Amino acid sequence: MKIKRNDQVRVVGGKDKGKTGKVLRVFPKENKVIVEGINFIKRHTRKTQQDQQGGIVKKEATIDVSNLKVICPRCNKPTRIGITVLSDDKKSRYCKKCEEIL
Numbered sequence: 001m002k003i004k005r006n007d008q009v010r011v012v013g014g015k016d017k018g019k020t021g022k023v024l025r026v027f028p029k030e031n032k033v034i035v036e037g038i039n040f041i042k043r044h045t046r047k048t049q050q051d052q053q054g055g056i057v058k059k060e061a062t063i064d065v066s067n068l069k070v071i072c073p074r075c076n077k078p079t080r081i082g083i084t085v086l087s088d089d090k091k092s093r094y095c096k097k098c099e100e101i102l
Contacts, residue, residue: 001028002081003023003033004023004093005023005024005025005026007070007071008021008071009021009023009070010078011035011038012067012068012069013066016038019037019038020071021036021037022035022036023035027062031066032062033063034062034063035060035068039060040058040060040061041061042057043057044056044057070095070102072100074095074098075098077097079095079096079098081094081096081102082096
């Protein structure tokens with residue numbers, strides 16, 4: 001998966017199209033991520049010992065990676081990510097627009 005934790009991403013499809021946020025968690029097996037401030041759902045919670053209030057809670061749900069593009073820190077545009085092998089046999093991600101290593 002080319003999207004990592006703490007990447008800035010822009011949504012390119014779905015109900016939150018055009019919004020940007022920071023990746024909080026990554027689920028590579030499901031090919032999904034949780035992005036800060038994107039794809040809110042309402043969860044009905046029961047009153048418990050720890051949560052005396054209960055009620056309806058808004059929280060972020062997972063969003064598919066195919067609906068996201070990483071924002072390049074150098075050119076500040078949403079871009080596709082490429083992977084290259086450096087001279088010391090380490091893999092590195094790079095911006096396909098400005099070819100800056102991320």
